[in-house]
Amino acid sequence: MTDDALVARLRAAGCVFAEDEAAALRSAAGHEDELEPMVTRRIAGEPLEVVIGYAEFAGLRIPAAAGVFVPRVRTQFVAKLAAQFAPPSSIVVDLCCGSGAIAAAVAHARPDLSVWAADIDPMAVALASKALARFGAQALVSDMDAALPASLRGRVAVLASCPPYVPTGEVALMPPEARDHEPLAALDGGADGAAMQARVFEAALRLLTPDGVCIVETSDHLSDATLAAAVVAGLTAHVETDDDIDAVVVVARR
Ligand SMILES: C[S@@+](CC[C@H](N)C(=O)[O-])C[C@H]1O[C@@H](n2cnc3c(N)ncnc32)[C@H](O)[C@@H]1O
Structure with a gap:
């Protein structure tokens, strides 16, 4: 041809x-x-x-493989901020890691960090383990932080996450490549889109050091709901954007 x-x-x-x-x-x-x-x-x-x-x-x-969410370009902003915010030799966790893109980018940019990744989907974790092997970082099957070692509690400097955040009613409106080829559990963020983000903020309370940072991907039209979820969890939060790659994140602290 x-x-x-x-x-x-x-x-x-x-x-x-x-x-x-x-x-x-x-x-x-x-x-x-x-x-x-x-x-x-x-x-x-x-x-x-x-x-x-x-x-x-x-x-x-x-x-990348069938049935696992394909990382989007905009999510590079989460990884970039995580690598910027992490103090030397600190611990970074990528929750809802999918194929491990955020964790791998952080580990690549900052070899001094100890990087962990977790996802509920064993197929995603198998890909993340491959992505992270060369950096000596670990990926685990876990419902949020439930299966992470207890020793990480209160010791994580940066919790970075791109969880599912499409409102349930909008999943059917997504492009067919996402709607037909990515698992619903990777897309569906509940009625208002912020249900899984709220769970990440709750995990942040368990994992973060006193001055740790939680970085969660969101979108323009969802950012108010994401901010509200952070505040309900007891965190203070603000929005940061990178217009070049259409990225919107909420940065939350205790
Ligand atoms: C939007 S995808 C993002 C994946 C990855 N962070 C990325 O940017 O490529 C969301 C991921 O959250 C995972 N997920 C959904 N519910 C979860 C839960 N309760 N605990 C951990 N991971 C979960 C899905 O399996 C999926 O891999």
Whole structure:
């Protein structure tokens, strides 16, 4: 298949960045014979990252697989702030870690830190373990912080999280790549979207040092609900944004 033909097929299937996708597919397919099945899967609507087996995140390749949330570019802001806020040689936890993108980016940027990651989904944790292996960081299956070692309580300097935060009624309005290919438990943030964020703030009270920081991803239209969840948990909180990557986070402290 010529490059032009590949780009034309991807564009006809609605891929906006058809040239980039063509290059990624060609490079991931070891051999021309492997390219066609990958293109067929992509045209049928599978996320590009799942087809090629990785997502680009903060300069790293994070493993991707069917049934696990694909990390979004905007989530790099959570990782960037976590790496900035963590004091030297401190502990950072990525709750609801999915494939471990935040934890891996923090561990990569700050080799002095002790980084932990946890997710309720064993498939996500298997990918996160792969992503984190080279950094000597650990990923655990855990409902929020329940299965983290008790020794972490009160000793975590930064709790970073991108939990599910789509209001239940809006999940059906998401693009098909998310709605049809990512698990509901990775998307659904409850009636107002902030239910899982509220659980992260409750975990922050158990985990953080007295001057620790909790960084939680949110969106423009959800940020008031996220702030309210932090305040209900007894934290003080403010919003920070990075307009270049459309990122909105709530930064909360005791
Ligand atoms: C929006 S995805 C984000 C994943 C990852 N942080 C990222 O940015 O790529 C939310 C993740 O929360 C996990 N999750 C949902 N409920 C959870 C719970 N009760 N405890 C821990 N993780 C949970 C899902 O399995 C999913 O991987």
